[in-house]
Amino acid sequence: MRSIRYQQIAEELRGRVLAGDFAAGRMLPSESELSAEFSASRVTVRRALEVLRDEGLVDARQGFGWFVAGDPLRQPLGRLATIEEQMAESGVVSERRILEFAFERAPKFVTRVLNTPQVLRVKRLNMADGEPFAIVTVWCPADLGQHLSRRDVEQSPFYELLDIPLQGATQTIAADAATDDDAKLLQVPVGSPVLRCERVTSDATGRAVLLSRHVFPGHRTEFVVDLPQAAPSIAPTGLRLVD
Amino acid sequence: MRSIRYQQIAEELRGRVLAGDFAAGRMLPSESELSAEFSASRVTVRRALEVLRDEGLVDARQGFGWFVAGDPLRQPLGRLATIEEQMAESGVVSERRILEFAFERAPKFVTRVLNTPQVLRVKRLNMADGEPFAIVTVWCPADLGQHLSRRDVEQSPFYELLDIPLQGATQTIAADAATDDDAKLLQVPVGSPVLRCERVTSDATGRAVLLSRHVFPGHRTEFVVDLPQAAPSIAPTGLRLVD
DNA sequence: TTGTAGACAACTCTAATACAAGTGCGTTCG
DNA sequence: CGAACGCACTTGTATTAGAGTTGTCTACAA
Numbered sequence: 001m002r003s004i005r006y007q008q009i010a011e012e013l014r015g016r017v018l019a020g021d022f023a024a025g026r027m028l029p030s031e032s033e034l035s036a037e038f039s040a041s042r043v044t045v046r047r048a049l050e051v052l053r054d055e056g057l058v059d060a061r062q063g064f065g066w067f068v069a070g071d072p073l074r075q076p077l078g079r080l081a082t083i084e085e086q087m088a089e090s091g092v093v094s095e096r097r098i099l100e101f102a103f104e105r106a107p108k109f110v111t112r113v114l115n116t117p118q119v120l121r122v123k124r125l126n127m128a129d130g131e132p133f134a135i136v137t138v139w140c141p142a143d144l145g146q147h148l149s150r151r152d153v154e155q156s157p158f159y160e161l162l163d164i165p166l167q168g169a170t171q172t173i174a175a176d177a178a179t180d181d182d183a184k185l186l187q188v189p190v191g192s193p194v195l196r197c198e199r200v201t202s203d204a205t206g207r208a209v210l211l212s213r214h215v216f217p218g219h220r221t222e223f224v225v226d227l228p229q230a231a232p233s234i235a236p237t238g239l240r241l242v243d
Numbered sequence: 244m245r246s247i248r249y250q251q252i253a254e255e256l257r258g259r260v261l262a263g264d265f266a267a268g269r270m271l272p273s274e275s276e277l278s279a280e281f282s283a284s285r286v287t288v289r290r291a292l293e294v295l296r297d298e299g300l301v302d303a304r305q306g307f308g309w310f311v312a313g314d315p316l317r318q319p320l321g322r323l324a325t326i327e328e329q330m331a332e333s334g335v336v337s338e339r340r341i342l343e344f345a346f347e348r349a350p351k352f353v354t355r356v357l358n359t360p361q362v363l364r365v366k367r368l369n370m371a372d373g374e375p376f377a378i379v380t381v382w383c384p385a386d387l388g389q390h391l392s393r394r395d396v397e398q399s400p401f402y403e404l405l406d407i408p409l410q411g412a413t414q415t416i417a418a419d420a421a422t423d424d425d426a427k428l429l430q431v432p433v434g435s436p437v438l439r440c441e442r443v444t445s446d447a448t449g450r451a452v453l454l455s456r457h458v459f460p461g462h463r464t465e466f467v468v469d470l471p472q473a474a475p476s477i478a479p480t481g482l483r484l485v486d
Numbered sequence: 487t488t489g490t491a492g493a494c495a496a497c498t499c500t501a502a503t504a505c506a507a508g509t510g511c512g513t514t515c516g
Numbered sequence: 517c518g519a520a521c522g523c524a525c526t527t528g529t530a531t532t533a534g535a536g537t538t539g540t541c542t543a544c545a546a
Binding site for chain 1: 488489490491496497498499
């Protein structure tokens, strides 16, 4: 029974990778070490490894070594792209219509978050391929938004217009029924499910500088959250009861 | 040893910082001292510290030293407690009722994720203060669930019963309307908004070992997501279009 | 065609060293 | 007494060298 050496080796290594033998350090032994272990030349070991690379199981960097592919730490961050990028990537034409633009006294729930009485409020409708896709309302302290015009907001994303660096955010996600207003704008029946999202964005000092509310039609959107670290529960992370 | 020195050191230091070893004086040993302790060059120790700085755990000032960073970054992780803990803390009486418990052939969408034809399916209703609060369905490969009984599942959370360590998860969150079945169990009107969550939990090797679906009544629940790092957009992170 | 052997280039990581720049503190000098 | 200085120690940055790795090539044997 004549069989091909490098395929044998590939099979053996595939087994070890899948079994997680190497997953601990994520690094494979060097080609030289494997060559010694299998009593095969380095070139042969290499061909076996290349088979596994084609399968997407492992990858290599010159001068560094072979490692099991898809290191679980970097990927999730990359996968969570912005919705704009994601839409651009999939060829969806995105567009936004400014519905309201006003400097005004802040409602109470805005004051509590932003801590300013006077704010700029911008309400706009985002479209994807001509269909309404999100209603976004942004509140921003008046002094930060002072130099902004309706045209600015229409052309550039909000975060680019503020000259302060944004640091982090907290967002809440909830299911709700579409109100009359939502329904008309999103072109869905009144009472149909929508995703309501509220986001508080802070600057480097931790001060809240943006409050935004987003309404998405439930039938077209969902959230994806990646939790690379250990989560000692099967329950969805971040859920809380509201009253 | 085929592993990267500075990553080892980073891991060791991360442990100490999180354990609070340095929190007393808030100051870390100098790079030179650490270099001596780990028998590594100062450059290597430095790279490890830079990893921790990128994570926001520590920071440094030239001519002064390294210190544990103000902990606003660690907090969000703590704030995202499990719903069970949260409920217990606020004095809500939680309780679960097993509705279904069966070993069976996996439906297609389960096979695609778990990669096994035979599964254990458990459906249960979670109650909070006597009111229905979540419908949870869990699928788990039959071989992993073999030693489980209906009674086990009733008494302990699922993740405690599996003797394998869970690593990470991906969850999707969507808004939907309550089906007849949902409505009856959750005691809400048919068609009222619900949060639908699907979660894929993996073990240390990255293999998917649990698939769970959760349905929450929209009026009582919401998700909170903390994003400590920079997010270059005001748009909610993780949103994607579904078709 | 497959496998072995060897050589060399390019790359990565680490060690070692040196120097610039900032901080804290004690000493000295006016 | 107060300001200036020096000194020890720190981080920030750059350069060199060496060992170990993958990437690629040629030559040769089975």
